[in-house]
Amino acid sequence: MNRILRLIATLLFLGMALPAHAALRILATTADWGALATELGGDRVNVYTATGALQDVHRVDAKPSLVARARTADLLVSNGAELEIGWLPVLVRESGNPRIQPGQPGFFEATRQVRLIEVPSQLDRAMGDIHPLGNPHVQLDPRNIATIAKALTERLAGLDAGNAAFYRERGAEFQARWSDAIARWAAKAVPLKGIPVVVMHRDQAYLRNWLGLQELAAIEPKPGVPPSAGHLAQLVSKLSGTPPRMILRNAYNDPKPANWLAERVNAPVVLLPFSVGGTPEAKDLFGLFDDTLNRLLAVIQ
Amino acid sequence: MSLLSVDFSILWPALVAGLLVSVSHVPLGQQVLARGIVFIDLAIAQVAGLGVIVASSFGLSIEGWGAQAAAGAAALTGALLLTWTERKRPEAQEALIGILFVLASTAQILVLANDPHGGENLKDLLAGQILWVSTEQLVRTGVLTAVFAAVWFRWREQIGRVGFYVLFALVVTASVQLVGVYLVFTTLIVPAVATYRHAANRQLVLGYAVAGASYFLGLAVSVVTDLPSSAVIVWVMAMLALLVHLARRAR
Numbered sequence: 001m002n003r004i005l006r007l008i009a010t011l012l013f014l015g016m017a018l019p020a021h022a023a024l025r026i027l028a029t030t031a032d033w034g035a036l037a038t039e040l041g042g043d044r045v046n047v048y049t050a051t052g053a054l055q056d057v058h059r060v061d062a063k064p065s066l067v068a069r070a071r072t073a074d075l076l077v078s079n080g081a082e083l084e085i086g087w088l089p090v091l092v093r094e095s096g097n098p099r100i101q102p103g104q105p106g107f108f109e110a111t112r113q114v115r116l117i118e119v120p121s122q123l124d125r126a127m128g129d130i131h132p133l134g135n136p137h138v139q140l141d142p143r144n145i146a147t148i149a150k151a152l153t154e155r156l157a158g159l160d161a162g163n164a165a166f167y168r169e170r171g172a173e174f175q176a177r178w179s180d181a182i183a184r185w186a187a188k189a190v191p192l193k194g195i196p197v198v199v200m201h202r203d204q205a206y207l208r209n210w211l212g213l214q215e216l217a218a219i220e221p222k223p224g225v226p227p228s229a230g231h232l233a234q235l236v237s238k239l240s241g242t243p244p245r246m247i248l249r250n251a252y253n254d255p256k257p258a259n260w261l262a263e264r265v266n267a268p269v270v271l272l273p274f275s276v277g278g279t280p281e282a283k284d285l286f287g288l289f290d291d292t293l294n295r296l297l298a299v300i301q
Numbered sequence: 302m303s304l305l306s307v308d309f310s311i312l313w314p315a316l317v318a319g320l321l322v323s324v325s326h327v328p329l330g331q332q333v334l335a336r337g338i339v340f341i342d343l344a345i346a347q348v349a350g351l352g353v354i355v356a357s358s359f360g361l362s363i364e365g366w367g368a369q370a371a372a373g374a375a376a377l378t379g380a381l382l383l384t385w386t387e388r389k390r391p392e393a394q395e396a397l398i399g400i401l402f403v404l405a406s407t408a409q410i411l412v413l414a415n416d417p418h419g420g421e422n423l424k425d426l427l428a429g430q431i432l433w434v435s436t437e438q439l440v441r442t443g444v445l446t447a448v449f450a451a452v453w454f455r456w457r458e459q460i461g462r463v464g465f466y467v468l469f470a471l472v473v474t475a476s477v478q479l480v481g482v483y484l485v486f487t488t489l490i491v492p493a494v495a496t497y498r499h500a501a502n503r504q505l506v507l508g509y510a511v512a513g514a515s516y517f518l519g520l521a522v523s524v525v526t527d528l529p530s531s532a533v534i535v536w537v538m539a540m541l542a543l544l545v546h547l548a549r550r551a552r
């Protein structure tokens with residue numbers, strides 16, 4: 001027993017004595033914000049991502065490394081707009097880490113940097129399950145990514161002043177590549193304008209907005225609550241009159257509802273990455289939009 | 302991430318939570334197993350969750366004491382209902398518990414279907430995670446556990462059937478929020494199954510040993526492997542329980 005204790009103590013000591021990594025420690029809540037932080041911080045940052053692309057970010061299993069990172073992080077990059085409300089506030093509060101508390105420079109919310117859509121003008125009880133702050137899934141509009149990247153670059157420069165020049169230079173380089181990419185995507189996406197689609201939930205709203213897709217209906221109007229028989233019957237009868245060109249499903253969605261509808265309205269299901277890592281092709285933020293467009297265009301060509 | 306970089310101060314609240322839950326759940330579980338009502342904790346947890354959802358659909362605050370009161374009241378109602386059914390239909394008690402579980406779960410869906418602020422967050426309101434335990438929760442559970450221990454070890458004969466169900470409802474409503482439903486079920490049932498063939502006077506001590514060692518070992522394994530702690534503890538407890546169970550048969 002004594003030897004084990006001594007071994008543990010030695011290991012702990014070694015752990016502390018390892019070359020102190022000067023890198024800024026970042027905790028990102030989703031794969032997209034983790035990818036952006038890596039894109040902007042390069043080797044000056046050490047990014048830990050709390051959820052994988054195929055995980056539902058609403059629910060997160062507490063792993064020791066997640067709690068450990070929350071305690072030591074210099075910067076928390078979260079989505080905000082209540083997306084992580086089920087676990088992040090508890091984690092931040094219990095971390096006892098003063099740097100990442102709300103209001104501190106180490107607390108960064110992506111959705112704070114952009115205009116949210118679908119903000120309820122008032123709490124309309126008939127609207128169903130709505131986020132009071134607006135639709136939080138902002139990452140699916142690349143113009144939002146540009147705005148958020150700008151704010152995150154400044155945040156990195158402020159937190160790690162010694163490397164501020166590095167972050168600004170890298171940020172400018174990213175902005176240049178990103179705006180080229182946006183122009184390329186916009187040209188490529190022209191045929192998608194006005195294409196009628198059915199979505200799973202409303203979480204593709206920003207993509208739909210950016211591409212000008214026409215949303216005919218949502219299969220599950222309330223996330224987490226199975227659709228009623230009446231809703232499904234209405235959906236089928238409405239769509240048989242005006243059939244969609246495709247049914248969009250995010251990689252993390254259950255395939256069953258989309259396949260069910262596809263059988264009845266004779267439209268293909270298109271699987272979209274939704275998040276970096278959602279498909280093998282969506283390796284980074286550029287890949288996310290390249291792959292999303294490729295998959296959409298494959299259907300209409 | 303390896304053992305090296307994990308701050309040990311993240312583990313002690315989880316360990317304390319696990320040990321507190323064990324204090325009440327091991328003896329309760331032995332009763333539950335003897336009565337053949339092993340799924341009662343799942344049913345009570347669902348009823349408590351239903352209470353919170355119903356309260357919020359009436360516009361009551363779902364944060365803080367409002368939720369606690371709603372959960373506790375619902376759990377107590379469920380417990381009293383089960384006391385009544387055990388008296389009226391003892392032969393079907395386990396089936397009735399199962400039915401209560403399904404009814405409470407589906408009632409949540411029905412209430413949420415018309416609740417504009419429903420949705421997935423609310424459903425998970427009462428699902429705790431052992432690593433995210435707060436000090437305040439520990440203090441509250443500590444007090445509750447002390448009350449439980451006093452009642453259970455001094456007046457168990459006097460509290461009767463109603464007392465058992467009431468105590469059970471209150472303890473489980475608190476522990477589900479602390480460590481989650483998988484660990485609650487495991488801490489109740491697994492030590493009880495591990496020890497029921499051992500000598501009667503050693504069952505409780507052995508059960509405590511199984512539960513305590515599992516939380517300790519499970520958390521350690523979870524740190525080394527960086528796997529979700531609750532699931533690891535469940536598996537460690539099941540394996541330790543198997544050893545303890547077989548140790549009896551070998552003799």
